[in-house]
Amino acid sequence: xxxxxxxxxxxxxxxxxxxxxxxxxxxxxxxxxxxxxxxxxxxxxxxxxxxxxxxxxxxxxxxxxxxxxxxxxxxxxxxxxxxxxxxxxxxxxxxxxxxxxxxxxxxxxxxxxxxxxxxxxxxxxxxxxxxxxxxxxxxxxxxxxxxxxxxxxxxxxxxxxxxxxxxxxxxxxxxxxxxxxxxxxxxxxxxxxxxxxx
Numbered sequence: 611x612x613x614x615x616x617x618x619x620x621x622x623x624x625x626x627x628x629x630x631x632x633x634x635x636x637x638x639x640x641x642x643x644x645x646x647x648x649x650x651x652x653x654x655x656x657x658x659x660x661x662x663x664x665x666x667x668x669x670x671x672x673x674x675x676x677x678x679x680x681x682x683x684x685x686x687x688x689x690x691x692x693x694x695x696x697x698x699x700x701x702x703x704x705x706x707x708x709x710x711x712x713x714x715x716x717x718x719x720x721x722x723x724x725x726x727x728x729x730x731x732x733x734x735x736x737x738x739x740x741x742x743x744x745x746x747x748x749x750x751x752x753x754x755x756x757x758x759x760x761x762x763x764x765x766x767x768x769x770x771x772x773x774x775x776x777x778x779x780x781x782x783x784x785x786x787x788x789x790x791x792x793x794x795x796x797x798x799x800x801x802x803x804x805x806x807x808x
Contacts, residue, residue, distance in 0.1 A: 621692050622703030626710070629685045633711030633754070634718050636677050641722030643677075644670035644743035651733045670743035675753050678715065682708055682757030689758075690765050701762060708755035715754070716745050 645666040650658055689704045690696065720742075727742040745751075 618697070618699035622699040625685075625689045625692065625700060625703035626707030628688075629681070629704070629707030630711045630714055632685070633681055633708075633715040636681055637715035637717070637719035638722055640674050640677050640715065640719040641726065643673050644719070644723060646723075646727045646740040646743055648738055648740050651735050651737045651739060653735060654732075666743065667746060671746035671750055674716070674719070674745050674750050678712055678750065678754035679757045681711065681715075682754040683761050685711075686758040686761035686765070690762065696766075701759075704758050704762060705755055708758040709751075712751040712754040716751060720744055 647666045652658055686704060689700050692700055723742040727740045730739045733739050
């Protein structure tokens with residue numbers, strides 16, 4: 611018989627693997643959205659960016675960050691929906707999957723951009739070449755796990771239950787005689803003492 615701990619561990623592994631897989635696909639999407647930087651070859655092995663093209667370095671990083679934030683938020687919400695695994699196991703799977711996913715997203719995305727914009731061999735002077743976009747800095751890899759953690763924290767804070775809703779909760783409706791509500795019992799006593807007129 612599978613224990614609750616084993617079930618939670620399996621769910622955490624599934625969460626991590628799913629996030630990593632989705633991140634790979636998003637990395638491919640980034641590779642097609644990120645703009646290349648176009649350079650003018652001025653001498654052998656040397657080129658200068660055309661007017662405005664240097665801004666594409668920032669654009670590529672910004673697109674990566676936005677996609678990473680979207681994946682982080684959506685993955686946190688999806689992991690939260692696994693109600694029975696809420697807590698350390700799901701959070702661990704979420705963090706591991708988001709961290710690994712961000713790395714895979716950058717790795718796969720960079721690989722696809724190099725296929726889209728291959729390095730030109732010995733370009734002629736005066737030729738315009740495209741340089742493959744990149745993420746710019748490794749700090750962008752922090753956004754996906756950070757977004758996932760923040761969203762999970764917000765969901766946990768807004769949850770009204772001490773166990774985050776993992777257990778089965780019974781919420782008696784107002785006026786339920788079995789609820790033990792003193793106000794309800796008082797109303798019933800009044801009804802018995804003062805019967806309603808037809």
